[in-house]
Amino acid sequence: MIKVIDNALTKDQLSDIKEEVFTWLEYYRSQDMDNGIEGNTFGYPMIRPNKYAKYMDDIIKKEYPSKKYMFTHSFTRVYFNNSGLKIHLDRKHLDLTASVNITSNLDEDWPLYFSNISIDWERYMSKDEEALDHDLFESEFDIYLKDCTPYYTKPGQAILGEARLYPHWRYPLQCRKDQYYVQTFYHWMEIK
Numbered sequence: 358m359i360k361v362i363d364n365a366l367t368k369d370q371l372s373d374i375k376e377e378v379f380t381w382l383e384y385y386r387s388q389d390m391d392n393g394i395e396g397n398t399f400g401y402p403m404i405r406p407n408k409y410a411k412y413m414d415d416i417i418k419k420e421y422p423s424k425k426y427m428f429t430h431s432f433t434r435v436y437f438n439n440s441g442l443k444i445h446l447d448r449k450h451l452d453l454t455a456s457v458n459i460t461s462n463l464d465e466d467w468p469l470y471f472s473n474i475s476i477d478w479e480r481y482m483s484k485d486e487e488a489l490d491h492d493l494f495e496s497e498f499d500i501y502l503k504d505c506t507p508y509y510t511k512p513g514q515a516i517l518g519e520a521r522l523y524p525h526w527r528y529p530l531q532c533r534k535d536q537y538y539v540q541t542f543y544h545w546m547e548i549k
């Protein structure tokens with residue numbers, strides 16, 4: 358089940374993260390390591406989002422009182438014009454994900470789509486039982502694409518859910534070259 362959590366991070370926490378994001382961007386641009394104006398940046402392994410992992414952890418405990426999750430890591434991505442996110446499932450051990458809107462200067466929200474249909478991992482498991490059978494999954498994309506919900510967020514809001522069970526994606530972002538969208542992802546592993 359996918360939920361939108363209001364005020365997952367405060368304005369001050371968002372500003373703190375934003376400052377680090379733009380420091381990274383500036384550095385990578387100065388080194389020509391990131392084109393900075395087209396497509397997705399890679400995920401920045403930043404320090405500041407992890408300062409707030411405990412706050413996120415408290416939300417998880419409240420939202421899933423009967424389950425035990427362990428925070429594993431966060432990463433942050435900046436999206437520019439022509440960015441996208443193909444339909445996918447999160448990898449093994451990323452049982453729960455919170456995707457937090459950090460900041461954006463887009464003219465309108467850029468929704469994250471989640472299928473309303475969860476996958477049956479037993480059906481899609483590859484022979485080595487470690488990964489998804491991508492060919493089979495791809496051949497059945499339509500089932501998941503047809504029945505979906507777009508999730509819109511404001512800065513500070515988080516989309517929270519089992520991203521390993523529900524296929525999710527974003528359609529290509531069309532915006533000006535000076536526009537951006539920043540998301541931090543927090544991940545947890547379920548302890549059974």
Ligand SMILES: [Fe+2]
Binds near residue numbers: 520
């Ligand atoms: Fe994902």
